[in-house]
Amino acid sequence: MATKVNIRDVAKAAGVSVTTVSHALSEAHSSRVNARTVEHIKAVAGDLGYAPNRMASGLRNQRSQILGLVSDEITTTPFAGAMIQGAQDAASEHGHLLMVVNSGLDNELERQEIRALQQHQVDGIIYARMFNQQVSVPGELSGRPTILLDATSEDPALSSVVPDEFAAGESAADLLVAAGHRTIAMINNEDDIPAAHGRLAGFRAGLDRQGITLAADRLVAGHPSTAGGREAALHLLAGDSRPTALFCFNDQMAMGAYQAAGHLRLTVPADVSIVGVDNLELIADGLWPGLSTMALPHYEMGRWAVLKLLDELDNPGAQRVQEKIACPLVERSSVAPPKG
Amino acid sequence: MATKVNIRDVAKAAGVSVTTVSHALSEAHSSRVNARTVEHIKAVAGDLGYAPNRMASGLRNQRSQILGLVSDEITTTPFAGAMIQGAQDAASEHGHLLMVVNSGLDNELERQEIRALQQHQVDGIIYARMFNQQVSVPGELSGRPTILLDATSEDPALSSVVPDEFAAGESAADLLVAAGHRTIAMINNEDDIPAAHGRLAGFRAGLDRQGITLAADRLVAGHPSTAGGREAALHLLAGDSRPTALFCFNDQMAMGAYQAAGHLRLTVPADVSIVGVDNLELIADGLWPGLSTMALPHYEMGRWAVLKLLDELDNPGAQRVQEKIACPLVERSSVAPPKG
Numbered sequence: 001m002a003t004k005v006n007i008r009d010v011a012k013a014a015g016v017s018v019t020t021v022s023h024a025l026s027e028a029h030s031s032r033v034n035a036r037t038v039e040h041i042k043a044v045a046g047d048l049g050y051a052p053n054r055m056a057s058g059l060r061n062q063r064s065q066i067l068g069l070v071s072d073e074i075t076t077t078p079f080a081g082a083m084i085q086g087a088q089d090a091a092s093e094h095g096h097l098l099m100v101v102n103s104g105l106d107n108e109l110e111r112q113e114i115r116a117l118q119q120h121q122v123d124g125i126i127y128a129r130m131f132n133q134q135v136s137v138p139g140e141l142s143g144r145p146t147i148l149l150d151a152t153s154e155d156p157a158l159s160s161v162v163p164d165e166f167a168a169g170e171s172a173a174d175l176l177v178a179a180g181h182r183t184i185a186m187i188n189n190e191d192d193i194p195a196a197h198g199r200l201a202g203f204r205a206g207l208d209r210q211g212i213t214l215a216a217d218r219l220v221a222g223h224p225s226t227a228g229g230r231e232a233a234l235h236l237l238a239g240d241s242r243p244t245a246l247f248c249f250n251d252q253m254a255m256g257a258y259q260a261a262g263h264l265r266l267t268v269p270a271d272v273s274i275v276g277v278d279n280l281e282l283i284a285d286g287l288w289p290g291l292s293t294m295a296l297p298h299y300e301m302g303r304w305a306v307l308k309l310l311d312e313l314d315n316p317g318a319q320r321v322q323e324k325i326a327c328p329l330v331e332r333s334s335v336a337p338p339k340g
Numbered sequence: 341m342a343t344k345v346n347i348r349d350v351a352k353a354a355g356v357s358v359t360t361v362s363h364a365l366s367e368a369h370s371s372r373v374n375a376r377t378v379e380h381i382k383a384v385a386g387d388l389g390y391a392p393n394r395m396a397s398g399l400r401n402q403r404s405q406i407l408g409l410v411s412d413e414i415t416t417t418p419f420a421g422a423m424i425q426g427a428q429d430a431a432s433e434h435g436h437l438l439m440v441v442n443s444g445l446d447n448e449l450e451r452q453e454i455r456a457l458q459q460h461q462v463d464g465i466i467y468a469r470m471f472n473q474q475v476s477v478p479g480e481l482s483g484r485p486t487i488l489l490d491a492t493s494e495d496p497a498l499s500s501v502v503p504d505e506f507a508a509g510e511s512a513a514d515l516l517v518a519a520g521h522r523t524i525a526m527i528n529n530e531d532d533i534p535a536a537h538g539r540l541a542g543f544r545a546g547l548d549r550q551g552i553t554l555a556a557d558r559l560v561a562g563h564p565s566t567a568g569g570r571e572a573a574l575h576l577l578a579g580d581s582r583p584t585a586l587f588c589f590n591d592q593m594a595m596g597a598y599q600a601a602g603h604l605r606l607t608v609p610a611d612v613s614i615v616g617v618d619n620l621e622l623i624a625d626g627l628w629p630g631l632s633t634m635a636l637p638h639y640e641m642g643r644w645a646v647l648k649l650l651d652e653l654d655n656p657g658a659q660r661v662q663e664k665i666a667c668p669l670v671e672r673s674s675v676a677p678p679k680g
Contacts, residue, residue, distance in 0.1 A: 066439075066460065078622060081420045085442055092441075097456060099406075100440045101432075102425055113432070120406065120437060226626035252626060259628045262602055282418060282622055286566035286592060288599045 006063060007050070008314070014044040018314065021045070022095035067091055067309060068117035068125040069100045069149075070110065077130040078280055079298045083149065086302025087126060094310055096123075107138070114140040124313055126305045127151065132162045132194045145312050149305040150298075152194075152322065159312065161304045161323040165198025166205070168294040168327035172247045172275045173206025175292070175329060180337040181273060185218035185243040187232040187253050196221075196249065199277060203247055224249055229256025237264055237272065244338035245273040251283040254291055254334075269336035279330045290332030297325040346403060347390070347435075348654065354384040358654065361385070362435035407431050407649060408457035408465040409440045409489075410450065417470040418620055419638045423489065426642025427466060434650055436463075447478070454480040463653055466645045467491065472502045472534045485652050489645040490638075492534075492662065499652065501644045501663040505538025506545070508634040508667040512587045512615045513546025515632070515669060520677040521613060525558035525583040527572040527593050536561075536589065539617060543587055564589055569596025577604055577612065584612060584678035591616040591623040594631055594674075609676035619670045630672030637665040 010025075011018045016037065024033045024041040033041075069087055071080065084100055091098045099122060103110035117125060124145030127137060135151045137158065148160035176184055186203055189196040204214050220236055222228035229248055236243060237260055248254035254276035261268050268274055268289060276284065279295035304323060312318050350365075351358045356377065364373045364381040373381075409427055411420065424440055431438045439462060443450035457465060464485030467477060475491045477498065488500035516524050526543055529536040544554050560576055562568035569588055576583060577600055588594040594616035598608055606612050608629060616624065619635035644663060652658045 077421060078418045081417060084440070088440075088442060092453070092456075097439060097441065097460060099437060100424070100428075101437065102428060116432075116437060226628070230628065252622065255626050256628075280622065282592065282620065283626070286595050286623070288566070288570065288596075 010041065010045045010048055010050050013048060014041045016041065019094060025050075025095065063123050063313075064121040065096045066120065066122045067096050067098050067306060068114075068120075068122040069098055069128055070114060070117070070125055071100070071102050071128040071130060072105060072110075073102065073130050078282065079130060079278075079296065082298035083128060083130075083302040086299035086304075087149070087306045088302075090303040090306035090310075094306075096306075096310070098306070111138050111140050114138060118144075124309045126302075126309060128305070132165065132198075134194070145309060145316075147305045147309045147312070149301055157320060159308050159320045159322070161301045161308070161325060162194070163296050163301070164324040164326050165195050166202035167324075168277055169199040169202025169204070169247075170206035171202075171294055171327070171329055172199075172277070173203050173210070173212075175275060175335060176245045176247065176273060177207065177210045177212065179245075179273060179335050181243075181245040182212060183218075183241075183243045183338075184212065184214070184245045184247065185220070185236045186214060186247045187229055187236070187249060187257065188219065188221040189224040189249040189253075190221040190228075191224065195277075199249060218243055222253070224253060226252050226256040226259070229253025230259045231256070233257035233260035234263065237261065237266060243272070245335070246275070248274065248276045251276040251278040251280045251291060251293055254293070255283050255287060258287055258291075269334050270339065273335040273338075275335060277327065284330065284332065287334070289334055292329065292331045292334045294327040295330050296327055300325050350381065350385045350388055350390050353388060354381045356381065359434060363433075365390075365435065403463050403653075404461040405436045406460065406462045407436050407438050407646060408454075408460075408462040409438055409468055410454060410457070410465055411440070411442050411468040411470060412445060412450075413442065413470050418622065419470060419618075419636065422638035423468060423470075423642040426639035426644075427489070427646045428642075430643040430646035430650075434646075436646075436650070438646070451478050451480055454478060458484075464649045466642075466649060468645070472505065472538075474534070485649060485656075487645045487649045487652070489641055497660060499648050499660045499662070501641045501648070501665060502534070503636050503641070504664040504666050505535050506542035507664075508617055509539040509542025509544070509587075510546035511542075511634055511667070511669055512539075512617070513543050513550070515615060515675060516585045516587065516613060517547065517550045517552065519585070519613060519675050521583075521585040522552060523558075523581075523583045523678075524552065524554070524585045524587065525560070525576045526554060526587045527569055527576070527589060527597065528559065528561040529564040529589040529593075530561040530568075531564065535617075539589060558583055562593070564593060566592050566596040566599070569593025570599045571596070573597035573600035574603065577601065577606060582612070585675070586612060586614050588614065588616045591618040591620045591631060591633055594633070595623050595627060598627055598631075609674050610679065613675040613678075615675060617667065624670065624672065627674070629674055632669065632671045632674045634667040635670050636667055640665050 011021045024038040088098045101113045126147050126149050128149035129151040152160045220232040222232040246257050254274050257274050276291050276293035279293045284291040284293050351361045364378040428438045441453040466487050466489050468489035469491040492500045560572040562572040594614050597614050616631050616633035619633045624631040624633050
């Protein structure tokens with residue numbers, strides 16, 4: 001490697017921040033910087049031999065300003081768009097492009113794709129999963145700048161970001177108790193995944209704090225689909241001592257709970273209040289009445305992952321962080337006080 | 341430009357197809373080719389100076405083997421994943437990577453992103469929209485290899501691919517008539533877009549062919565949402581001379597039609613058959629009973645666009661094509677013969 005002028009050298013010489021240089025030299029963002037400053041920065045960059053052609057400069061300074069995002073199953077996941085958009089917006093704001101590849105669930109293909117991204121000289125990789133899970137990161141990423149998105153690992157060298165599942169469960173409990181409910185059930189996902197454990201633990205803790213116990217016969221687990229939610233709700237809502245409110249693992253299970261209520265001639269929310277998690281707008285907005293639900297922060301997680309990756313690229317010694325992002329309540333019309 | 345060895349030269353010298361060379365030299369796909377053939381191709385490529393490092397070879401032969409995909413709103417569109425996956429699978433099978441950028445609906449940002457992709461030396465661009473529409477392509481793409489995905493333009497120099505909206509409407513008519521329905525209504529999208537015109541024209545033509553006229557009072561247009569479909573269906577299904585079957589512009593409107601039927605104490609499909617378009621699995625699988633619907637071919641369109649782009653990159657004089665891809669029926673349980 002001969003000279004290795006990087007963006008930090010330009011920023012230092014020009015007396016401005018790295019972000020300002022990045023914007024000034026990016027066709028996509030130069031309008032964000034004062035025109036005279038752009039000229040000054042371009043002159044300094046020219047003097048130092050920092051080239052605007054990213055491909056050429058990538059070979060020289062070893063930064064291509066391309067980030068890779070490796071995900072598992074974007075086809076089947078309605079959340080993929082928001083995660084990718086959040087990552088891309090953050091990348092674009094900092095003069096980087098995002099290259100997205102998907103592996104389905106094929107581990108060997110995934111390793112091949114990571115090597116292909118590395119051949120394209122990506123600066124770092126966001127390793128994304130389409131739901132919160134613990135992963136073993138492929139060996140190809142070992143020692144390379146990597147951030148986990150909607151995933152965690154046991155490797156303390158990797159920063160990661162996931163939703164705050166526990167807090168989502170707590171918020172659901174708070175919402176239903178505040179509306180006056182005391183006889184409350186939960187329809188959980190039967191899968192052994194962090195979201196199922198975290199939401200249940202938070203929900204239970206939120207109820208406990210209000211002196212309410214989640215009775216064993218008011219906790220049913222099923223397949224995390226509309227059919228799974230429907231079946232669980234038909235079971236919970238049958239009989240005389242039915243709960244007045246249901247917290248559902250996700251919006252799809254909540255859609256099934258609406259179907260069960262309709263089948264039993266119960267009205268939402270007058271006869272039964274229902275809360276979901278996800279804020280899948282197709283469902284939460286589409287249901288009648290609209291579903292109150294905790295929004296999974298996919299856009300925000302995508303942004304966080306890119307910003308943290310850029311931070312670790314600029315500062316390889318930066319502290320690793322295991323971040324949890326809040327799931328805000330989106331109130332629609334599926335919660336009301338219990339009758340009587 | 342000194343020598344300009346490209347993949348076709350390697351294929352010719354090695355006596356194999358371009359695809360085989362692409363696979364053999366791609367870390368991601370060399371396993372698809374016989375190991376001895378891979379060795380032979382690598383030797384030929386080495387002799388000719390065709391390098392495996394894509395970034396370096398991109399500078400030499402002016403092919404980076406990166407394709408760009410520019411879309412409008414992947415965040416808000418559940419179809420985005422399938423379109424991107426189709427494009428990416430086709431790119432990957434041919435040794436290319438796909439770089440995805442999204443502009444929201446900001447025209448200026450879109451132009452800046454296209455220039456950024458061009459700075460990264462992408463070989464060509466897929467210009468995608470998230471629903472079938474006519475577009476004016478930004479000047480930055482003029483004269484550059486470009487394929488329109490889920491969009492058309494008046495420029496005969498641009499190949500494009502969209503769903504066959506007319507045939508989707510015809511298939512819906514065929515399905516309902518074959519089940520025995522004669523009193524049939526359509527809930528259309530009120531927007532002035534190709535999908536609304538095409539599906540209606542095809543539906544009308546399909547009924548006409550069976551000697552059935554779509555009466556004016558059996559055609560209602562509304563907002564293409566669950567609420568829009570519900571409102572239209574409440575109108576159509578009220579009264580005694582109600583239709584026995586509804587063709588809905590999309591699955592969301594069909595979900596609204598189910599809600600209207602439930603509200604009116606009508607059962608799907610015993611009292612009213614319902615057909616949608618999209619095959620949005622969250623909805624079509626989630627509804628109870630499952631929704632029979634025409635699948636929009638997003639995955640296939642994404643594939644087609646990449647394959648056509650690669651064809652035009654290899655053969656700049658290749659014929660331009662305005663392709664329409666069929667929307668296959670996905671049968672679930674929402675269509676039955678009419679009562680009586």
